[in-house]
Amino acid sequence: MRRALLIMHDHLSPADPLVARLTERGYAVAQRLVVPGERHATPDVAFDFPDPRDWDLIIPLGSPWAVDDLAAIGTWVTPELAMLRKAHEAGVPVLGVCFGGQALAAALGGGVERSPRPELGWVTVETDDPALVGPGPWFQFHYDRWILPPGAVEIARNGVCSQAFTVGRSMGVQFHPEINVPQLENWLVHGGADLVRAAGRDPDAMLESLRRDEAAAIGRCGALVDAFLERVAV
Structure with missing residues (x-):
């Protein structure tokens, strides 16, 4: 059986729909949590990332911290970038989600910078390959954006930032395809509601919208995931 490593950077983002689909596709999914809940306010933990060559797929997920905030997370983000670089060099596919996509870009010679404005909630994207990355709507919750690494092919974008790219057998997406109601509830309860209000949005309306459209989002x-496995990670 093929083995997938899911890297959870914080305890609030379990990515259940993504795990379920990978399991349906025949992957044994192992989940590793980098920053445990009791260290959420002090995330400078030590973490030993495994050798990516022991896995068939690596999926780094989102994070409430920024890839380039070395003062907060340098103890583990620097070794994570080294691990992603090693995965790419070994031909191990990576599917980077939000922070994970930014980390993939930075690991391969690109970078991360602040977005001109945050994207919080449902967003459509302009896509060059809708069979790979559809127009959405996709759920977004980010303040940063990547700078594409050398050799990357941008697949989708909008007026704020690049939204998807491929490089070798790997892909980064800026949005959260794995969103579901429990995950968004986690985010909103643990500080996300204040961020949403600060951006002029209604967190209750955002959650209700996801409740209505959760089945379509999971689809x-x-x-x-299917398109990535069949067209990129081959």
């Missing part, structure tokens, strides 16, 4: 997640 888009499955389609994205």
Whole structure:
């Protein structure tokens, strides 16, 4: 059986729809948590990343911290970038989600910078390959954006930032295809509601929108995973 490593940077983002689809596709999914809940306010933990060559797929997920905030997370983000670089060099596919996509870009010679404005909630994207990355809507919750690494092919974008790219057998997406109601509830309860209000949005309306459209969102997640496995990670 093929083995996938899911890297959870914080305890609030379990990515259940993504795990379910990978399991349906025949992967044994192992989940590793980098920053445990009791260290959320002090995330400068030590973490030993495994050798990516022992896995068939690596999926680094989102994070409430910034890839380039070395003062907060340098103890583990620097070794994570080294691990992603090693995965790419060994031909191990990576599917980077939000922070994970930014980390993939930075690991391969690109970078991360602040977005001109945050994207919080449902966003559509302009896509060059809708069979790989559809127009959405996709759920977004980010303040940073990547700078594409050398050799990357941008697949999707909008007026704020690049939204998806491929490089070798790997892909980064800026949005959260794995979103579901429990995950968004986690984010909103643990500080996200204040961020949403600060951006002029209504967190209750955001959550209700996801409740209405959760099944469709999970369907888009499955389609994205399928297309990635069949067209990029081959």
